[in-house]
Amino acid sequence: MNEPADNRDTLREVQDRFIEVWSEISQLWGVNKSVGRVQALLYLSPEPLDIDSIAERLQISHGNTSTSIRDLIAWGVVRRVTRPGDRKTFFEAEQDPWTWFHTTIRERRRREVVPVMERLHEAAGFAEGAGKGAKGAERKRLEEAHDKIEKFADFAHEFVDLIDVFLAIGHGRMAKVFRTAAKLIPKDRG
Amino acid sequence: MNEPADNRDTLREVQDRFIEVWSEISQLWGVNKSVGRVQALLYLSPEPLDIDSIAERLQISHGNTSTSIRDLIAWGVVRRVTRPGDRKTFFEAEQDPWTWFHTTIRERRRREVVPVMERLHEAAGFAEGAGKGAKGAERKRLEEAHDKIEKFADFAHEFVDLIDVFLAIGHGRMAKVFRTAAKLIPKDRG
DNA sequence: CTGAACCGTCAGTCTAAACTGACAATACTG
DNA sequence: CAGTATTGTCAGTTTAGACTGACGGTTCAG
Numbered sequence: 001m002n003e004p005a006d007n008r009d010t011l012r013e014v015q016d017r018f019i020e021v022w023s024e025i026s027q028l029w030g031v032n033k034s035v036g037r038v039q040a041l042l043y044l045s046p047e048p049l050d051i052d053s054i055a056e057r058l059q060i061s062h063g064n065t066s067t068s069i070r071d072l073i074a075w076g077v078v079r080r081v082t083r084p085g086d087r088k089t090f091f092e093a094e095q096d097p098w099t100w101f102h103t104t105i106r107e108r109r110r111r112e113v114v115p116v117m118e119r120l121h122e123a124a125g126f127a128e129g130a131g132k133g134a135k136g137a138e139r140k141r142l143e144e145a146h147d148k149i150e151k152f153a154d155f156a157h158e159f160v161d162l163i164d165v166f167l168a169i170g171h172g173r174m175a176k177v178f179r180t181a182a183k184l185i186p187k188d189r190g
Numbered sequence: 191m192n193e194p195a196d197n198r199d200t201l202r203e204v205q206d207r208f209i210e211v212w213s214e215i216s217q218l219w220g221v222n223k224s225v226g227r228v229q230a231l232l233y234l235s236p237e238p239l240d241i242d243s244i245a246e247r248l249q250i251s252h253g254n255t256s257t258s259i260r261d262l263i264a265w266g267v268v269r270r271v272t273r274p275g276d277r278k279t280f281f282e283a284e285q286d287p288w289t290w291f292h293t294t295i296r297e298r299r300r301r302e303v304v305p306v307m308e309r310l311h312e313a314a315g316f317a318e319g320a321g322k323g324a325k326g327a328e329r330k331r332l333e334e335a336h337d338k339i340e341k342f343a344d345f346a347h348e349f350v351d352l353i354d355v356f357l358a359i360g361h362g363r364m365a366k367v368f369r370t371a372a373k374l375i376p377k378d379r380g
Numbered sequence: 381c382t383g384a385a386c387c388g389t390c391a392g393t394c395t396a397a398a399c400t401g402a403c404a405a406t407a408c409t410g
Numbered sequence: 411c412a413g414t415a416t417t418g419t420c421a422g423t424t425t426a427g428a429c430t431g432a433c434g435g436t437t438c439a440g
Contacts, residue, residue: 010320010323010324010328010332011320011328011331011332011335013316013320014313014316014317014320014332014335014336014339015335017312017313017316017317018313018317018335018339018342020309020313021306021309021310021313022342024306024309025306027220028220028302028303028306029220030217030218030219030220032397032398033398034398034399043338043342044335044338044339046331046334050416050417051416051417051418052416052417060399060400061399061400061401062400062401062416062417062418063399063400063401063402063418063419063420064398064399064400066417066418066419067398067399067418067419069417070418086408087407087408087409087414087415087416088415088416088417089407089416089417095338097341097342097344097345097346098345098348101345101349112218113218116211116214116215116218119210119211119214120211122207123204123207123208123210123211126203126204126207127204127207127208130200130201130203130204133200134200138200138201141201141236142200142201142204144236145201145204145205145208145234146204148233148234148285149204149208149234151287152208152212152233152287154287155287155288155291155362156287158288158362158364158365159291159364161364161365161369162364162365162368165365165368165369165372166368168372169372169375172348173375174348174351174352175348175351175352176375177368177371177372177374177375178351178352178355178368178371179351179355180371180374180375181355181359181367181368181370181371182355182358182359184367184370184371222427222428223428224428224429240386240387241386241387241388242386242387250429250430251429251430251431252386252387252388252430252431253388253389253390253429253430253431253432254428254429254430256387256388256389257388257389257428257429260388275438276438277384277385277386277437277438277439278385278386278387279386279387
């Protein structure tokens with residue numbers, strides 16, 4: 001029942017449902033909803049789209065659209081396309097989800113993970129220096145704090161190593177590598 | 191120069207610097223700042239702390255502290271500790287960063303990844319049904335959309351596999367296992 | 381049982397971030 | 411070169427969600 005009025009509406013609903021899911025995923029990542037929706041629409045679109053078409057399709061302002069696209073271009077997952085003999089600028093999204101994800105991870109590592117790791121090292125260094133400059137019971141407490149911070153830093157390094165392995169592996173081969181990895185662990189003994 | 195007034199101030203600054211870094215990391219995750227700060231303080235603390243001590247130490251309201259702790263307990267990374275003969279309730283954080291991370295990933299998979307995957311399947315199913323119900327050029331467009339959604343869903347499944355392998359591996363062995371696995375796959379040929 | 385200490389909750393307030401829309405800048409046309 | 415179509419920017423507004431603080435419930439001491 002509830003036969004759609006025409007097929008255009010159906011296509012629109014198919015797109016909308018997917019766009020909504022993608023925007024939820026984006027938000028889990030900490031990426032803004034509009035950015036996710038624009039990216040999803042461009043991913044689905046067979047040809048590049050211009051700002052006004054996107055704004056109208058998603059019912060958002062063109063200012064918001066322009067800003068979202070600027071972000072997506074900065075993340076390296078959307079490209080600007082100009083056609084000779086056309087005044088408009090068009091935009092197209094990366095069409096391979098694995099490439100998109102790979103690019104995003106690489107950028108986040110560079111922009112977010114590396115800077116926070118530097119601050120973590122600063123904090124660890126400060127704690128170590130403070131411990132060496134103190135005596136008696138106070139020194140003991142400072143050294144305990146330093147040990148915990150180091151423990152956390154060690155963990156963080158393992159995490160960054162994990163990202164690096166991810167980035168070193170070719171596209172679409174992840175599942176296979178991980179399956180192999182899983183087999184390497186006969187027991188869960190730590 | 192700038193000798194600290196006393197060692198208590200030094201300990202406090204050591205803690206503050208670390209707490210600030212942890213809260214930044216939390217925010218990258220999409221976790222609220224106060225929650226991250228409370229967790230960091232509890233991680234550093236050699237003994238469990240009560241609500242008011244935490245609130246005073248972090249300069250936040252006790253309501254906020256209570257809510258943050260409720261979240262941390264729900265995530266399974268903080269425990270409630272009661273001592274016989276003491277009216278206060280104390281709280282302590284998981285002390286092993288790998289265990290903390292492992293627990294968090296498991297919970298996020300359950301709460302966030304699984305539901306969004308279900309919605310993705312719904313969207314894919316709807317697209318497939320729509321394609322079958324249409325004819326001619328419109329059918330072609332719907333099938334194109336369905337193909338793209340499936341492509342994305344396949345990628346998402348690979349990603350979930352990745353999480354599952356992660357959860358299957360013992361603490362602290364991730365990077366090493368993956369590096370070994372990656373080496374077993376000699377070429378990047380697809 | 382009464383009072384004091386403490387935790388949990390939530391309506392209201394506040395804040396940070398997203399979004400809009402008017403204007404500026406740019407690129408193309410004739 | 412003037413006119414027009416289009417994108418980029420950002421001050422002001424709106425919105426989502428974090429935070430506060432007053433209140434109610436609970437637990438323990440006396």
